[in-house]
Amino acid sequence: xxxxxxxxxxxxxxxxxTTLSTAQSKVAHIDSQALIGAMPETKSAQAEIEKLEKTYQxxxxxxxxxxxxxLKRYDAEAGSQTDDENAKRMSEVETxxxxxxxxQGQAQEDLQKKQxxxxxxxxxxxxxxxxxxxxxxxxxxxxxxxxxxxIVIMADGKDLIADVKKELGI
Numbered sequence: 001x002x003x004x005x006x007x008x009x010x011x012x013x014x015x016x017x018t019t020l021s022t023a024q025s026k027v028a029h030i031d032s033q034a035l036i037g038a039m040p041e042t043k044s045a046q047a048e049i050e051k052l053e054k055t056y057q058x059x060x061x062x063x064x065x066x067x068x069x070x071l072k073r074y075d076a077e078a079g080s081q082t083d084d085e086n087a088k089r090m091s092e093v094e095t096x097x098x099x100x101x102x103x104q105g106q107a108q109e110d111l112q113k114k115q116x117x118x119x120x121x122x123x124x125x126x127x128x129x130x131x132x133x134x135x136x137x138x139x140x141x142x143x144x145x146x147x148x149x150x151i152v153i154m155a156d157g158k159d160l161i162a163d164v165k166k167e168l169g170i
Contacts, residue, residue, distance in 0.1 A: 025140035028158040033146045035161055036119075036126055038170055045118035052114060056107035063103065067096045129167045133160055 036042055074089045081089070134142045142160060 026138055027141045027143060028134060028137070028139045028160045029143045029145040030130060030160045030164060031146050032123075032126055032130065032144060035164060035168075036122060038165065039122060039126070039168065040170065041122050041125075042119070045115075045122065048118060049111065049115050053111055056111070060100065060104055060107065063096075063100050067093070067100060070096065126164070126168070129164050130160065133163045133167050137163070 071093055074086075074093065078086055078089075130142055137158070137160075139158070139160075143157075145159070
């Protein structure tokens, strides 16, 4: 009778352990940055950002050329001007420098905002597709496996990138 209880206890313990091990979560991984980079919307967004960046760059180069020309002219004429006139000109040059720096900073902010505004709907679309595919395939978790991000070190599980690309039509 004592042996029977021991065998029954061991069997119950074994069944509990195997049930627990089969109840583990299913995990997949995906390199969402590669997926976003492959989307046509990303390419057109990047082209729009580059066009805006060139526009700002041309304006900045024009401002710098004007600044340099004025600085050369003022340096050449400095000996023939009064101290008050030279001080006024120096103040004007400093104002131009400040204006160029402010414009560069504003241009950088505008570019970052534009990039965020253009990429946000794309990343949301990708996320929705990943969630849809993961749910359809019964995955509980999807880990980001972008190289060098430190989140996934070893990825032997299912890579969802091909399935999500199919879902997105790319």
